[in-house]
Amino acid sequence: MSTDRGSVTVLAVGVLVLALVLAAGVTAIGQVAIARNRVTAAAEAGALAAAPVTFRPFGASGSAADEAARLVRSNGAELVRCDCRPDSGYDPRTVVVTAKLDVDVLGLREVSIEATAVAEFRPVALLVGP
Numbered sequence: 183m184s185t186d187r188g189s190v191t192v193l194a195v196g197v198l199v200l201a202l203v204l205a206a207g208v209t210a211i212g213q214v215a216i217a218r219n220r221v222t223a224a225a226e227a228g229a230l231a232a233a234p235v236t237f238r239p240f241g242a243s244g245s246a247a248d249e250a251a252r253l254v255r256s257n258g259a260e261l262v263r264c265d266c267r268p269d270s271g272y273d274p275r276t277v278v279v280t281a282k283l284d285v286d287v288l289g290l291r292e293v294s295i296e297a298t299a300v301a302e303f304r305p306v307a308l309l310v311g312p
Contacts, residue, residue, distance in 0.1 A: 210287050217285035217295050224257035225281040225299035232266040233277040233303035250279050259283040262296060274304040 228250035235246040244252075246266035254261045265278040280298045287293050 206288060213285055213287050214293065214295070217283050217293075218297070220257065221259050221281050221283040221295050222297040222299070224254045224259035224283070225279050225297040226301075227257055228254040228261060228264070228279040228281060229277050229299040229301035232264060232279060233275070233301040236266050236268050236275055236277060236303060237270070237305045237308075246277065250277075254279070254281045257281075272305045272309070274302055274306075277301045277303065 231253040232246040232250035235249045246268065247261075247264040250264040250266060251261040259281040260283070262280040262282045263278070264280075267275075269275050278298060278300050280296055282294055282296045284292055284294050
């Protein structure tokens with residue numbers, strides 16, 4: 183009977199280590215998922231803000247790219263690319279914004295996450311009443 187002594191302790195330590203590894207894995211996945219949502223929201227906000235500025239400023243103080251960068255930054259990310267050329271015509275136009283967010287996963291590794299969002303603006307809708 184004395185040969186079984188301490189085996190429960192080894193088993194308990196093993197279970198504890200497994201639980202800690204699983205908790206770390208879930209935490210890392212959660213950090214990346216939250217960062218992915220943040221960068222997606224930042225890209226979408228940037229695209230939506232830049233789209234009407236391609237037609238005319240609509241209260242913005244700079245270009246469409248400046249407006250996209252401002253909204254992306256206010257959501258905690260950085261602007262990577264803004265395909266938002268000015269166009270004075272009334273044809274629909276599409277704005278594409280890519281944002282990036284760096285996240286430090288468990289303090290072990292920095293991961294860069296990018297998201298791209300698209301917004302369409304139809305200036306002709308401004309001419310049509312409600």
